[in-house]
Amino acid sequence: MTVTADATKPGGKASAPRPTGKGVATGAPLRSKILVTAILAAVTAYFVIPVLWVFVASTKTTSDLFNSFGFGLGSEFALFDNIARVFSVNGAIFLRWTFNSILYSVVGALLATLLAAAAGYALAKYRFRGRELVFGMVLGGVLVPAAATALPLYLLFSQIGLANTYLAVLLPSLISPFGLYLCRIYADASVPDSIIESARLEGAGEGRIFFSLGLRLMAPALVTVFLFQMVGIWNNFFLPLVMLADEELYPITLGLVTWQSYQGRDIEMYTNVVTGSMLSIIPLVIAIVVLQRFWRGGLTEGSIKG
Amino acid sequence: MKVPIPRRGPGGLTRPGLSNQGLSRRGLLRAGLTASAAGSVAALGGCAATVGPVGERPLVPPKAPDENITLTYWTWWPALQAVADIWNAEHPDIQVRAVTIPGGLDGGYAKMFNSLVAGNQPDLAQVEYFQIPSFLLENGLEDLSRYGALDHIERFDEWQWLQASYIDGHYGIPVDSGPLMYFYRADKYEEWGIDGAPATWDEYAEAARRAAAAEDGAAIESFPVGDADWLAGMCMQAGAQWFSTEGGEWTVNFVDDASARVARFWEELVNEDVLDLTHPVWSTGWFQGLQQGTIGTWTVGSWGDAIIKGNDPDNPGRWEVSGMPQWEGEPRREGTWGGSASVVLSGARHPHEAVRFANWLSTDQRAVDAMITECGIGWAASEEVNENAVRNEGPDPFFSDQNYTDIVAEATEHIPTEWVWGPTLSATKNHIGDAFRSAVADGTSFVDALAQAQENTVRDIRAKGLSVRSES
Numbered sequence: 001m002t003v004t005a006d007a008t009k010p011g012g013k014a015s016a017p018r019p020t021g022k023g024v025a026t027g028a029p030l031r032s033k034i035l036v037t038a039i040l041a042a043v044t045a046y047f048v049i050p051v052l053w054v055f056v057a058s059t060k061t062t063s064d065l066f067n068s069f070g071f072g073l074g075s076e077f078a079l080f081d082n083i084a085r086v087f088s089v090n091g092a093i094f095l096r097w098t099f100n101s102i103l104y105s106v107v108g109a110l111l112a113t114l115l116a117a118a119a120g121y122a123l124a125k126y127r128f129r130g131r132e133l134v135f136g137m138v139l140g141g142v143l144v145p146a147a148a149t150a151l152p153l154y155l156l157f158s159q160i161g162l163a164n165t166y167l168a169v170l171l172p173s174l175i176s177p178f179g180l181y182l183c184r185i186y187a188d189a190s191v192p193d194s195i196i197e198s199a200r201l202e203g204a205g206e207g208r209i210f211f212s213l214g215l216r217l218m219a220p221a222l223v224t225v226f227l228f229q230m231v232g233i234w235n236n237f238f239l240p241l242v243m244l245a246d247e248e249l250y251p252i253t254l255g256l257v258t259w260q261s262y263q264g265r266d267i268e269m270y271t272n273v274v275t276g277s278m279l280s281i282i283p284l285v286i287a288i289v290v291l292q293r294f295w296r297g298g299l300t301e302g303s304i305k306g
Numbered sequence: 307m308k309v310p311i312p313r314r315g316p317g318g319l320t321r322p323g324l325s326n327q328g329l330s331r332r333g334l335l336r337a338g339l340t341a342s343a344a345g346s347v348a349a350l351g352g353c354a355a356t357v358g359p360v361g362e363r364p365l366v367p368p369k370a371p372d373e374n375i376t377l378t379y380w381t382w383w384p385a386l387q388a389v390a391d392i393w394n395a396e397h398p399d400i401q402v403r404a405v406t407i408p409g410g411l412d413g414g415y416a417k418m419f420n421s422l423v424a425g426n427q428p429d430l431a432q433v434e435y436f437q438i439p440s441f442l443l444e445n446g447l448e449d450l451s452r453y454g455a456l457d458h459i460e461r462f463d464e465w466q467w468l469q470a471s472y473i474d475g476h477y478g479i480p481v482d483s484g485p486l487m488y489f490y491r492a493d494k495y496e497e498w499g500i501d502g503a504p505a506t507w508d509e510y511a512e513a514a515r516r517a518a519a520a521e522d523g524a525a526i527e528s529f530p531v532g533d534a535d536w537l538a539g540m541c542m543q544a545g546a547q548w549f550s551t552e553g554g555e556w557t558v559n560f561v562d563d564a565s566a567r568v569a570r571f572w573e574e575l576v577n578e579d580v581l582d583l584t585h586p587v588w589s590t591g592w593f594q595g596l597q598q599g600t601i602g603t604w605t606v607g608s609w610g611d612a613i614i615k616g617n618d619p620d621n622p623g624r625w626e627v628s629g630m631p632q633w634e635g636e637p638r639r640e641g642t643w644g645g646s647a648s649v650v651l652s653g654a655r656h657p658h659e660a661v662r663f664a665n666w667l668s669t670d671q672r673a674v675d676a677m678i679t680e681c682g683i684g685w686a687a688s689e690e691v692n693e694n695a696v697r698n699e700g701p702d703p704f705f706s707d708q709n710y711t712d713i714v715a716e717a718t719e720h721i722p723t724e725w726v727w728g729p730t731l732s733a734t735k736n737h738i739g740d741a742f743r744s745a746v747a748d749g750t751s752f753v754d755a756l757a758q759a760q761e762n763t764v765r766d767i768r769a770k771g772l773s774v775r776s777e778s
Contacts, residue, residue: 062616062617063597063617063618063619063620065590065593066590066593066594066597066617067593067594067597067598070590090384090385151420154420154424155423155424158424158425158426159424163424163426164426241408241413241416241417242417242420245378245380245405245407245417245421245426245428246405247384247405247406254408257408257412257413258382258384258406258407258408258409259384260408260409260412261382261408261409261412261414262382262383262384262409264609264613265383265609265612265613265681265682265683265684266612266616266682267612267613267616267617268616
């Protein structure tokens, strides 16, 4: 639902000015500059327009929502009423969903990043038999969509009594094959063996070396992994759908779909779903804005050193 | 005005379309484990619960008198708990907890199938009528006639009760239904020179032409391209019967005379370009069209009243409602769209108590009133509870002082009871949607589209290992 929002930010901001500015395209003929700009503008519009609609629509009353131009304001500015209603309707459960989403995505992404960093670091810096095999299997894991594993996980979790708990969503979210892959590549490039060697000579244990040196040197990659994982968990619908049967445990995605199912009976729900979607984008926008500096720095740094 | 219900057989009732003769459950609903495991309904890959045919399972005893239990009810109505709380206050030993899950085809049914496989199914669930055979195919429902459901049979309208009766059992307690109603903008009809709601489909066609000619960009109705629920209701109303189960096998017939008549009728109007094809029903443009009067009609289940009112609350007196236009030379018939029942998923631990609660939910006036105000339900399970409901406040200023409840009640007396849903309905809906969307896009025959959907449906049912044949 909200992937578009984050995809736009770095794409739109970082690359749009480039062809006209001092960047790579300086030497290119004017025609191709125009062409590139036009393509980028079109892509940006493609991603931004739906988000824009959500923001505009959430300022309207239900009746205006259908009775006014989609990208223009309605007769009344009802944004604050709508927000108040989203947070009060249905026993004020939206607040709970927001809390759950934050819990799943922040805790899940933090732990997932730590695990990916540790495993990636180990694969990059320790030589042991079967290392490439482990790495190959992890790479294979990148190819398996998370949705494909949700159902088997549900059956397993049901057997051990973990279905329909916070852990049912948190535990599967801790594994990020892509994050591990990225961490290994990054650790290879950014954590020099010589530093590890000298730390060992100083008498530091392996754990300490990882936590105080490795993690620090890998920080830019970790931000990337964290962001990817957080956005992934935030937007995840299928795993919670399969695992949870208690609206107190739902994240926003699943909760909004239950509201959406109901809008055929209560048209006010339409406005609640739209406003709820708008609200659910905001934490992601904040996260991206705050962290994108590290993100971009991280990626370029890695590519230069690698 | 209650329809007398004959008591017959273990399932309580049999329908004309559902003969019990020489009919085996096995052939109709279950072709053995292999077929079920290979072609499970749950697209997620769930296979059938391995608990054996429902009728052969040992009866679950009622709870002990001093035992306290909690029933879980999966529903897509966010406020059902408020209704259950009325019951909870009076039944400290049987507490009901409502859990909101996404609507059936939004993932709710897949979730139920998964829970059957994993063994953590709820006691009760809300399932739409069309989905009941799909659950039977997976052995997913308890036969409620074994748990006292028939004791309450006389409190329900026959046409609703029968929607949950299949073959030799009864699988759901009706909660609400959606008799098809004809909502129209009386003010625009007058402006376009149409004399009220058309009594016949011929008059409807004439009215459609008139509306298109009278005002630029206006249309009598938005044609719901590819909406299988709508189409099924239309065909039901014309006297069609898409599925039947005679002789121990499924018969599929989407192109009987009545269905073909419906298809040709709409094809002609679409080709004449007198219906709205640019604002799909439920789109914001369509809602806008209803408000502004560029779309003058909506044919939908009786639950559509809440949407009509919610979309255009400040203009009472514009709208009127009536029963469906009729087919010339046919007895009066109405159709249905939507509706759901409380079912007990197989393997649930407290079926006796679940049936007691489900019965209370559907027939206690306080429960029905609470469902109307809290959940916005459609037509409740019997005419009596509807007549006495909070919603029935006499003449309704919004609908130009018509008495909405009376109009629906009158229409329900003409709803055919033979209609049966097939066992792979969610796929069938997709087939119909696909076939009609391409027929409209390519300008090809709607009857052929029906035939195409029928062919695909027969293949689906066969793939489940069931015996099936195509009629005509």
